[in-house]
Amino acid sequence: MTGTTRRGGWSMLLWVAPAVLLLVVFVYYPVVENLRLSLYRWSPFSPREVFVGLDNYATLGADPVFWSSLFNNAAYAVVSVVFQVGGGLVLAAVLEELVRGRLKGLLRTIYFVPAVLSLTITGLLFQFMYNPQIGLVNGLLDVLGLDAWKHSWLGESATAIWAIIAMSQWQSVGYVAVLFIVAMQRIPRELYEAAYIDGASRVQAFLRITLPLVREMTLLAMIITVSGAFLVMNEVWVMTAGGPNNASHTLGTWLYKSAFFNDQMGYAAAIAVVIFIITMTASILQLFLGRGKAVQY
Amino acid sequence: MAGTAARPTYRGGGDGVGSSVGRVVAYVLLIVLAVAIVYPLVWMALNGFKSNAELFGDPWGLPTTWRWENFGKAWSLGVVRYLANSVIVTGASVVTTILFSSMAAYALTRHRIPFAGPITVLLLGGMMLAPTVALIPLFRLLQAIGIFNTYWALVVLYTAFRIPFTVFLIRAYMITLSRDMEDAAVVDGASRWQIFWLVIMPISRPIIVSAALLQALFSWNEFVFALVFINDTELKTLPVGLLAMQGRVLSDWPVLFAALTMASIPMILLFLAGQRQFIRGLAEGFGKG
Numbered sequence: 001m002t003g004t005t006r007r008g009g010w011s012m013l014l015w016v017a018p019a020v021l022l023l024v025v026f027v028y029y030p031v032v033e034n035l036r037l038s039l040y041r042w043s044p045f046s047p048r049e050v051f052v053g054l055d056n057y058a059t060l061g062a063d064p065v066f067w068s069s070l071f072n073n074a075a076y077a078v079v080s081v082v083f084q085v086g087g088g089l090v091l092a093a094v095l096e097e098l099v100r101g102r103l104k105g106l107l108r109t110i111y112f113v114p115a116v117l118s119l120t121i122t123g124l125l126f127q128f129m130y131n132p133q134i135g136l137v138n139g140l141l142d143v144l145g146l147d148a149w150k151h152s153w154l155g156e157s158a159t160a161i162w163a164i165i166a167m168s169q170w171q172s173v174g175y176v177a178v179l180f181i182v183a184m185q186r187i188p189r190e191l192y193e194a195a196y197i198d199g200a201s202r203v204q205a206f207l208r209i210t211l212p213l214v215r216e217m218t219l220l221a222m223i224i225t226v227s228g229a230f231l232v233m234n235e236v237w238v239m240t241a242g243g244p245n246n247a248s249h250t251l252g253t254w255l256y257k258s259a260f261f262n263d264q265m266g267y268a269a270a271i272a273v274v275i276f277i278i279t280m281t282a283s284i285l286q287l288f289l290g291r292g293k294a295v296q297y
Numbered sequence: 298m299a300g301t302a303a304r305p306t307y308r309g310g311g312d313g314v315g316s317s318v319g320r321v322v323a324y325v326l327l328i329v330l331a332v333a334i335v336y337p338l339v340w341m342a343l344n345g346f347k348s349n350a351e352l353f354g355d356p357w358g359l360p361t362t363w364r365w366e367n368f369g370k371a372w373s374l375g376v377v378r379y380l381a382n383s384v385i386v387t388g389a390s391v392v393t394t395i396l397f398s399s400m401a402a403y404a405l406t407r408h409r410i411p412f413a414g415p416i417t418v419l420l421l422g423g424m425m426l427a428p429t430v431a432l433i434p435l436f437r438l439l440q441a442i443g444i445f446n447t448y449w450a451l452v453v454l455y456t457a458f459r460i461p462f463t464v465f466l467i468r469a470y471m472i473t474l475s476r477d478m479e480d481a482a483v484v485d486g487a488s489r490w491q492i493f494w495l496v497i498m499p500i501s502r503p504i505i506v507s508a509a510l511l512q513a514l515f516s517w518n519e520f521v522f523a524l525v526f527i528n529d530t531e532l533k534t535l536p537v538g539l540l541a542m543q544g545r546v547l548s549d550w551p552v553l554f555a556a557l558t559m560a561s562i563p564m565i566l567l568f569l570a571g572q573r574q575f576i577r578g579l580a581e582g583f584g585k586g
Binding site: 009010012013015016018019020022023024025026027028029030031033034037044091094095098099107109110111112113114116117118119120121124125126128129133134135136139170174178182227231233234237238251252255256259260265268269272273275276279280283 | 320323324326327330331333334335336337338340341344352353356357396397398400401403404405408410411412416419420423424425426427428429430431432433434435436438453454456457458460461464489514517518520521524525535536537539540543550553554557560561564565567568569572576
């Protein structure tokens with residue numbers, strides 16, 4: 001402790017009361033209640049709950065859309081860790097090492113801009129980007145003479161989720177890169193100067209100095225990215241609504257559709273429990289990997 | 298400055314010519330990436346000025362005439378309404394989130410309060426819980442307390458779910474403040490409330506500004522709660538409203554592009570205006586603690 005605390009007494013609890021109450025009522029209670037609800041069968045418009053034990057979980061295991069949703073989330077996580085965290089790290093290092101002055105600031109701003117846009121905006125925009133008639137993606141393939149690679153990207157079961165994932169990389173790589181740049185700017189320059197005097201190349205300096213020192217930041221970015229990948233919903237709902245033939249659902253959209261289109265609230269709660277387990281595991285695992293050091297997530 | 302001074306020592310790294318070729322390649326790749334990131338956004342804005350025939354006939358080209366009326370049409374078809382709703386919900390949730398989070402951070406870092414440990418764990422632990430997991434019970438809870446399908450639903454949830462992250466940011470900052478000014482204020486007979494508003498909050502301004510920007514970004518773009526807990530078209534915020542507009546433009550796609558362009562502008566401007574505080578805030582928040 002820094003020794004800055006003064007005696008506050010019980011009346012200071014009033015200062016934390018609004019935050020604590022809001023969290024307990026609107027965050028913790030619903031998460032616990034969700035566990036209970038996953039054991040019942042009910043629909044949004046009839047309040048009568050029927051206890052069904054673990055039936056919803058049995059349904060889950062036998063539901064091919066659940067499994068393909070889980071696969072889609074996992075694909076999202078893997079691709080995002082590679083392109084956003086890996087790519088963001090390299091992008092940050094290159095930008096930080098090579099580019100100086102105004103160009104550096106300009107590039108950083110440009111890379112970051114898509115991340116401030118709503119996923120509904122970028123989702124609708126990329127619906128048009130992937131459009132077989134007017135889309136730039138097929139247009140670009142035409143120009144490059146790769147006609148054979150053209151697809152109705154969002155209209156085909158095999159490509160829909162990958163097209164959505166690709167959009168997400170476009171939107172977020174710059175965001176993660178800026179987080180890394182922030183971490184890198186905290187590294188004392190003398191470390192690099194000493195390494196270069198000792199004859200280290202840039203790549204060696206990156207591997208030996210930058211990488212270990214932004215390890216914390218890398219873990220943090222991985223937590224956010226992996227957990228985020230299992231919560232993906234907005235862009236999928238906007239771009240395909242889970243189609244075609246339920247091929248591009250993620251756990252989030254399948255939960256939403258089950259609850260509010262198929263009237264299976266209990267089943268949706270069971271899907272939420274799966275999301276809960278995955279995101280909690282990711283957080284706890286990463287906390288252990290970071291050995292609790294400064295990574296507060 | 299440090300960079301220019303250090304550059305000669307990089308040469309000492311012994312990669313001579315190879316490094317300058319590498320440098321050119323890296324520059325080209327960086328610029329290609331920048332173009333790939335910006336081009337879709339430019340395309341979106343340009344398409345907002347076209348006619349449908351132009352959009353389909355020449356999707357890559359410039360509009361032959363600049364049809365500003367598309368923007369007017371998009372505005373009255375719903376953008377104005379959704380924009381107003383987003384401003385209300387975002388503004389309210391920024392105020393409540395910052396207020397409650399800084400009060401909690403102040404009590405936890407500047408005072409010795411009962412149960413400080415468990416309270417800190419409870420507040421920060423909320424970062425691990427995702428909105429999706431609470432969606433189904435919240436649907437019933439909001440209906441039971443009568444705020445389903447109102448602005449309140451979104452303001453309350455955006456505040457509750459973002460308090461953990463915001464407390465984390467502000468707490469990490471406040472914990473480092475020296476107590477000299479507070480002590481002086483106590484000697485002058487200031488109350489806790491006065492110390493909070495007149496001493497602590499002004500000193501914490503950098504982190505408050507970045508926390509507010511991050512909260513605005515979150516509330517402005519939040520989708521799932523806005524989709525599930527708002528039924529009235531009149532109350533929809535931009536992320537859900539734009540989706541509804543897709544059906545309403547009756548395949549007049551340039552109007553939709555115009556709507557998307559207009560909806561993009563506020564956040565881009567806010568980011569450009571607050572970029573420094575935003576990035577500095579991230580640094581303060583992620584490094585400390």
